Amino acid sequence: MFGIVRPCGHRLGASLKNQWTAHLCGLCLALRKDHGQFARIVTNYDGLLISVLTEAQAGQADGGRRTAGPCPLRGMRTASVAQGEGARLAAAVSLVLASAKVRDHVADGDGLLARGPVALAARRVAGRWGRAGERTGSDVGFDTAVLVDAVDRQFGIEALAGPGTPLLTVTEPTETATAAAFAHTAVLAGRPANAGPLAEAGRLFGRLAHLLDAVEDQDADAASGAWNPLTETGTSRPEARRLADDALHGIRLALREAEFTDGRLAHLLLAHELGRSVDRAFGTGSCGHGPDGSFGPPPQGEPHRFGAGAPSGGNPFGGEPPRPSGRGFWAGCAAAVGLCCTCKVCCADEFEGPWSRKRRGGCCSGCDGSCCDACQCCECFECCECLSCCDCGL
Secondary structure, three states: OOOOOOOOHHHHHHHHHHHHHHHHHHHHHHHHHHHOHHHHHHOOOOOHHHHHHHHHHHOOOOOOEEEEEEEHHHOOEEEEEEOOHHHHHHHHHHHHHHHHHHHHHHHHOOHHHHOHHHHHHHHHHHHHHHHHHHHHHHHOOOOOHHHHHHHHHHHHHHHHOOOOOOHHHHHHHHHHHHHHHHHHHHHHHOOHHHHHHHHHHHHHHHHHHHHHHHHHHHHHHHHHOOOOHHHHHOOOHHHHHHHHHHHHHHHHHHHHOOOOOOOHHHHHHHHHHHHHHHHHHHOOOOOOOOOOOOOOOOOOOOOOOOOOOOOOOOOOOOOOOOOOOOOOHHHHHHHHHHHHHOOHHHHOOEEEOOOOOOEEEOOOOOOOOOOOOOOOOOOOHHHHOOOOOOOOOO
16 A cells, blocks of 8 residues: 555544545445456555545535445455545546556666566556556546646656756646646536635645655665656755645645535545655654554563563563463464454554564554644544634634
């Protein structure tokens, strides 16, 4: 799963978490229904924003939800998932952009794609995804040619860019593509007056996505010799941060101009989670999780949360507790899959480590509260899920 908007379930609260999951699963199932099982691999956190924005404007219409069957990623539970034109538009955009991403990696010869047979297979998959996205886009009245044109121009701009090239010249194709996708949600929702503000929000979201991807990958790109917009244009981190903050502020202003039937989830994701994404990318703030979302024992020298203040060994009654015997590699892999599929890694207060069998805290169990405020400028959100008192103006 990829994308820059990756909210913590604790911050969403029960109601909005259910809505967010409905859109994520709706995108995944729309891809499967129209394009087969393998297409589900392009499901991403940012793509579901298209579905979220469509429903935020139109409201949850009759037939806008259906009950999906059990899924391993939901712990084999059923769920109410979004369906309709918003989910299909999200699927079309995800397919076309994933197709472009694959072609980009093939052109760069990244990893296994440097090998001829693998590159040939990847090109065929990218071609199928591109054509499938075009068909689905046409079904919902969206011309994906604007996305394809933006991707094609991106290659040319990157080839010509160098020291002194304005960074916004490099991000422009991405901005154009996301502006078109965001604006079309207004068409689907029957709110044409929202097209302008949402196009602006989409343009700035595309800028942010490009910037944050460049920031997060800069060190790895430098090590591998890959093309990176910050490095190639000579843009400093402070300047990139200034552009990111300006884009974030612009998105918030643009959303004020749009009218929503129920904009709570869109507000939370685009007004607040984006800010956390910027902080995360630049290393100026984080959730209670590790930077890569990983789980594991506390850092060396830090007491386990159940052993704080305890004698040596973490046993509050003294003495050395019995050490559980670990699992083998393959048995641990099976246990790890089970933990992920049942959501225990994220949501359980504690669980047994898949290989070591030691007790561990869930990803969100050690949260100090700083990551779980759904809206930092709205203290009542946790109890009433009402954003009308939020002084950010949205």
